[in-house]
Ligand SMILES: Nc1nc2c(c(=O)[nH]1)N=C([C@H](O)[C@H](O)COP(=O)(O)OP(=O)(O)OP(=O)(O)O)CN2
């Protein structure tokens with residue numbers, strides 16, 4: 001029997017969607033207002049879900065506090081109130097789209113969680129735009 005626990009988190013960050021190797025005109029055609037050189041911001045909402053067996057002694061799949069601490073260290077402390085393009089090394093050569101941010105977050109958390117657990121990340125960039133990554 002495998003059960004999923006989830007923890008919600010939040011961070012505020014600025015970004016610009018563009019490629020350094022494209023002209024401004026091409027970036028504008030592909031990324032539109034998201035290519036604003038002055039950047040723009042989002043209030044990102046994150047849900048991290050871990051699936052595993054219930055430990056018969058504790059009744060936990062995983063202590064939610066353990067998961068919350070990982071999210072704080074790997075995501076909130078590194079991304080919150082940051083400019084993703086400028087301040088976060090992961091996006092030095094990676095466009096900070098919601099898709100790429102979700103994959104970066106998944107990889108950071110995956111390293112901190114035992115392989116017996118499945119991991120899913122859902123990242124809301126706006127109230128209506130969200131992406132899901134399960135490491136597949
Ligand atoms: N596949 C993706 N498409 C878009 C991404 C992305 O990360 N992946 N990102 C953006 C921009 O970041 C943009 O800032 C999104 O905001 P916006 O277009 O304003 O989205 P809203 O849903 O809030 O706007 P509505 O116009 O109300 O739909 C764009 N595309």
Ligand SMILES: [Zn+2]
Nearest residue numbers: 015034040042
């Ligand atoms: Zn954006």
